[in-house]
Amino acid sequence: MVKHIFLLTLIAFCFSSLNAQHNTSKSAENAFLGAWSLDIEEGKVGWLNVHKDQGYLDAELMWEGGSVLPVGHIYMADAKTLVVTRTFAANKTNKDGSERKHISTYTLRLKKVSDHLVGKLEGPRWGGGGEVSTHCFGSRMPDMPSAPNLTKVKYGKPIELFNGTSLSGWSIIHPDHKNGFSAVNGELRNEPVQPSGGEHVYYGNLRTDREFGDFNLKLEVNVPEGDNSGIYLKGIYEVQVYDSYGKDLDSHNMGALYSRITPSIAAEKPAGSWQSLDITLCDRHVTVILNGKKIIDNQPVLGPTGGAISSDVLAPGPIFLQGDHGHVSYRNIVLTPIK
Numbered sequence: 001m002v003k004h005i006f007l008l009t010l011i012a013f014c015f016s017s018l019n020a021q022h023n024t025s026k027s028a029e030n031a032f033l034g035a036w037s038l039d040i041e042e043g044k045v046g047w048l049n050v051h052k053d054q055g056y057l058d059a060e061l062m063w064e065g066g067s068v069l070p071v072g073h074i075y076m077a078d079a080k081t082l083v084v085t086r087t088f089a090a091n092k093t094n095k096d097g098s099e100r101k102h103i104s105t106y107t108l109r110l111k112k113v114s115d116h117l118v119g120k121l122e123g124p125r126w127g128g129g130g131e132v133s134t135h136c137f138g139s140r141m142p143d144m145p146s147a148p149n150l151t152k153v154k155y156g157k158p159i160e161l162f163n164g165t166s167l168s169g170w171s172i173i174h175p176d177h178k179n180g181f182s183a184v185n186g187e188l189r190n191e192p193v194q195p196s197g198g199e200h201v202y203y204g205n206l207r208t209d210r211e212f213g214d215f216n217l218k219l220e221v222n223v224p225e226g227d228n229s230g231i232y233l234k235g236i237y238e239v240q241v242y243d244s245y246g247k248d249l250d251s252h253n254m255g256a257l258y259s260r261i262t263p264s265i266a267a268e269k270p271a272g273s274w275q276s277l278d279i280t281l282c283d284r285h286v287t288v289i290l291n292g293k294k295i296i297d298n299q300p301v302l303g304p305t306g307g308a309i310s311s312d313v314l315a316p317g318p319i320f321l322q323g324d325h326g327h328v329s330y331r332n333i334v335l336t337p338i339k
Contacts (some may be wrong), residue, residue, distance in 0.1 A: 028079045029057060031112045035141040035303060037311035038117075040064060041134050045236075045311045047303035048084070048117075048138065050074070061086055061108075063121065065306040067252070067259035072105065084108040108136075115140065142314060147298050148283045154339045155216065161208055161319065161333040162188050170206050173309065173320060177204030180323050187222075188330040190229065190323050205307075207235065207320035214338040217279045217319065220331050223254075225271035227326030230258065230307070233281045234317030238305040239288060241328060243271040255290040258305045263288070263295035274331075282338055284313060 038046030040063070047062040057075065061084060062068040072087040085107050092102040106123030117138030125132050161169065164186040172179050180192040180203040192203040212234065221241055223229070228242035237257060244253035244266075251262040255277065267290040269275050278289035288296040303313070310317050321330065 028076055032082045032110070032117075036117055036138040037141055037303060037313070038063075038136045038138050039311050040136045043309065045304050045308040046136060047141075049302070050082070059084060062259075062304065062306055063106075063108075067306060068303075069259075077109070080111055082110045082112075084110065106132075110138065139311065141303060144300050144302070145283045145285075147285050147300070150280065150282065150287065150298060153282060156337040156339050158334050158336045159210075161335055162330065164331070167206070169209050171209055172204035172323075173207050174204050177202050177324070179204055179206070181206045181321070186331055188321075188333070190321070190326075190328050192323060192326065203324045205232075205320050205323050207309075207318040209318070211316040211318050212335060212337055213316045214282045215280075216336045216338070217281075217334070218277070218336075219333040220274050220276050222274050222329040223271060224327050227271075227328060228322075229325055229328040230322035231277070231279070232305075232308070232318075232320045232322070233279065233286070234313075234315075235309040235320055236304045236311075236313060236317060237281070237286065237301050238307060238322070239277065239279055239286075241322070244268055245270045255288045255295050257286055257288075257296065257299070257301060260301060260303075260305060261286070261296050261299050263290070264297070265293060265295055267291045267293035267295050 032050045035049045036047070038048060040046050044064040046064060047068065048059060050057065050059045052058065059071045059074045060068050061071050063086070072085040074082070074084045077083045085105055088104045090102045092100050094100055104124050106121055108119055108121040110117045110119035119136050119138065121134045121136065123132055164183065166183050167181060178201055180190045182189055194201055223241055223243045225243055230238040230241055232238050240252060240254060240256045240258045242252065242254050245268040247253060249262055249266060250256070251259050253263060254268045255263050269291060275291055280287040285298050285300050286296055287294065287298050304311060307322070319335065
């Protein structure tokens with residue numbers, strides 16, 4: 001009888017321990033759930049969204065540039081450490097001319113410290129030759145407000161951002177990058193010409209010296225065939241500028257919120273045409289009218305896009321134009337602040 005009671009007690013203890021471990025694991029996971037902005041070394045920005053899918057951890061990650069993409073793996077290494085991997089595949093050419101897939105995996109290890117994340121990403125250096133090791137600091141994204149009633153928004157006085165004759169009021173974000181922008185015949189032109197030989201020249205992004213909160217921005221843009229650029233709202237959210245005429249709807253097309261919001265309809269004009277953009281950013285919701293057609297209607301922007309220069313979605317920021325991608329011209333750039 002004593003032995004029977006002991007066995008029952010032991011079984012009960014084992015189940016209790018397993019439940020405690022299970023609950024501890026769930027509690028540890030819960031501490032990481034949600035969306036996080038990431039401040040990365042050298043002023044870079046990232047974004048991580050941790051959630052559950054059919055009971056398992058899952059996530060999307062944007063790291064410095066490019067798109068918001070699903071992670072490769074995500075798991076708790078221990079009660080305090082979340083591990084996220086991202087895998088890139090590229091085609092490589094063998095000496096005999098045959099093709100092979102080259103896989104690169106980057107690992108981000110994160111710890112919860114108070115209300116923040118502290119982490120480090122490690123992996124092979126892009127293009128080979130060693131390893132990268134980059135630290136980051138994560139802050140929980142503020143709650144998304146409800147969609148604003150744009151019919152009740154009050155505006156201030158319109159501000160002409162480009163005077164048509166000079167780059168007054170604008171500057172290159174990184175002074176060590178070459179400036180490809182110039183004022184020509186009332187146009188703000190970017191001509192990032194590469195030398196026929198020698199090292200690649202890095203062209204800079206052009207930003208307004210002034211910073212803004214919410215606003216309406218109107219402008220015209222002309223994109224040559226195959227080229228692209230981008231318009232960053234508050235230095236955080238990129239409205240894509242791209243020769244996507246005739247392409248299927250995609251979150252990387254003209255007027256899209258890059259990799260985040262796909263236009264509802266295709267409203268592009270052929271390459272080389274002047275196209276109009278009418279963009280409203282209000283309470284972290286964006287509306288885009290391209291060539292007179294509404295393609296994004298008061299949609300929430302869940303976080304920064306690739307190439308952002310700030311992770312603080314509540315702070316004012318500049319308008320900046322991407323200058324490191326291709327040839328593009330802008331004109332009639334007018335911003336009207338929201339009061």
